Amino acid sequence: MKTISAVVEHYIKKKPFLQTALAQGIINLTSLSRQIKPEIAEELGKDVKDGAIVMALKRLSDDLEFRATHKIVKVLKNIGEITVRSNLTDYTFLASDTILQQQARLLEEVNVNQDVFYTSSRGVNEINIVISNIMDGVVEKYFKMERCTQKAEGLSSITVKLPAENVSVPGIYYFIFQRLAWEGIVLYEVISTTNEFTILVNDEQVDVAFKTIKDLKSL
Template sequence: MKTISAVVEQYIKKKPFLQSALAQGIINLTSLSRQIRPEIADVLGKDVKDGAIVMALKRLSDDLEFRATHRIVKVLKNIGEITVRSNLTDYTFLSSETILAQQAKLLEKVHENQDIFYTSSRGVNEINIVVSNTLDNVVEDFFKDERCTQKATNLSSVTVKLPAENVSVPGIYYFIFQRLAWEGIILYEVISTTNEFTILVNDEQVDMAFRTIKDLKTL
C-alpha cells in the first residue's frame, strides 16, 4: 500500500532542482503542498490534506539536507587548484578516417610550446578540440579537409582539481553544475578526467564561473 510519504518522496526525486531547493530550505512547504496535492491524490487514488503533504515534505527535507549535502560538501571543501585560461577557441569536427592523423600533427605543434592550451575529446560522431587562439591558423590549415560543424571564439576555461574521493560520492558534478546553472553560466564544453574537470565558458562569464566554483569550498 502506498503511503503519502512514499509518494511525495518519489515525486520530489523526479525533479532534481526542486529536490535541491527543498534540501536547502528555500521553498515554502505549504505553497508547494497545494501545488502538488492533485498529483499526489491522483497517485494515491484518494483525497489528501495539505497538512499531511506538508508533514511528508518536512520529514523529507530534513533527510535530504543531510543525505544530499553532508558527503558532497565534505568533498567540495577539499577542492584543489582552480586554473583559469583565456584566449581559447573551440572547434568541433565530424569524425573521419583522416582526422586522427591531422590531430597527431597538431599535437606535435602543441609540444613545441608548453604554454599552449590544448585539450580534446572524442564522441561517437564528433571530435572536439580546444586550443589557444594563437594556434587557430594551424588548426584551420591541418583540418582544412575536415568538416567543421562549429567554431566558437573568445572563450575561457576553468579547470578544477577534485579530491580522489569524488568518484565514490554521487551528486558531485550535479551539485557543481547546478550552481553554475543558477548563475546563468552557459557551458560550451565540459571535459573531465578521473579527478579533474574543465569547463569552457564565454570570456564575459569566466569571472562568475570561477567565483561560483571557488565559493563551493566555503559551504
Template sequence: MKTISSVVEGYIKKKPFLQSALAQGIINLTSLSRIVKPEIQDELGKEVRNGAIVMALKRLSDDLEFRATHKILKVLKNIGEITVRSSLTDFTFLVSDTILSQQAKLLEEVNTNQDVFYTSSRGVNEMNIVVSNSMDAVVEKLFQAERCTQKATNLSSITVKLPAENVSVPGIYYFIFQRLAWEGIVLYEVISTTNEFTILVNDDQVDVAFKTIKDLKTL
C-alpha cells in the same frame, strides 16, 4: 502499497531544482504542500490533508539535507586548484580515417610551446579540439581536409581539481552544474578526467562561473 511519503518523494525527485531548494531549507513547506496536493491526490486516488504532505516534505528535506551535508559538501570543501585560461577557440570536426594523424601533427606543434592551452575529446561521430587562439591558423591548416562543423571563439576555460573520493560519491557533478545553471551560466563544453574537469564558457561569463565554483568550498 503507495503511501503519502513515497508519492511525495517520487514527485520531488522528478524536479531537481526543487529537490535542491528543499535540501537547503529555502522553501515554505506549507505553501509547497498546497501546490503539490492535486498531483499527490491524483496519484493516491484519495483526499489528502495538507498537514500530511507537510510532514512528508519535512522528513524528506531533513534526509536530503543530511545526505548533502555529509557527503557531497564534504567533497566540495576539498576542491583543489581552480585554473582559468582565456582566449580559447573550440573546433568541432567530424570523425574520419585521417583525423587522428592530423591530431598527432597538432600535438607536435603544441609541444613546442608550453604556454599553449590544448585539450580534446572524441565522441562517436565528432571530435572537439580546444586550443589557444594563437593556434587557430595551425589548426585550420592541418585540418583543412577535414570537415569542420563548428568553430567557437572568445571562450574561457575553468579547470577544477577534485579530491579522489569524488568517484565514490553520487551527485558531485550534478551539484556543481546545478549551481552554474542557477547563475545562468551556459556551458559550451565539458571535458573531464577521473579527478579533474574543465568547462568552457563565453568570456563574458567566466568571472561569474569562477566565483560560483570557488564559493562551493565554503558551503
C-alpha cells in the same frame, strides 16, 4: 500499497531544482504541499490532507539536507586548485578516417610550445578540440579537408581539481553544474578526467563562473 511519503519523494526526485531548494530549506512547505496536492492525490487514487503532505516533505527535506551536508558539501570543501585559461577557441569536427592523423600532426606542433592550452575529446560522431587561439592557423591548416561543424571563439576554461573521494559520492557534478545554471552560465564544453574537470565558458562569464565554483569551498 503506495504511501504518501513514497509518492511525495518520487514527485520531488523528478524535479532536481526543487529537490535542492527543499534540501536548503528555502521553500515554504505549506505552500508547496497545496501546489502538489492534486498530483499526489491522483497518484494515490484518493484525497489527501495538506498536513500529511507537509509532514512527508519535512521528513524528505531533513533527509536531503543530511545527505547534502555530510557527503557532497564535504567533498566540495576540499576542492583543490582552480586554474583559469583565456584566449581559447573551440572546434568541433565530424569524425573521419583521416582526422586522427591530422590530430597527431597538431599535437607535434603543440608539444613544441608548452604554453599552449590543448585538450580534446571524441564522441561517437564528433571530435572536439579546445586550443589557445594563437594556434588557430595551425588547426585550420591541418584540418582544412575535415568538416568543421562549429567554431567558437573568445572562450575561457576553468579547470577544477577534485579530491579523490569524488568518485564515490553521487551528485558532485550535478551540485556544481546546478550552481552554474542558477547563475546563467552557458557551458560550451565539459571535459573531465577522474579527479579533474574543465568547463569552457564565454570570456564575459568567466569571472562569475570562477566565483561560483570558488564559493563552493565555503559552503
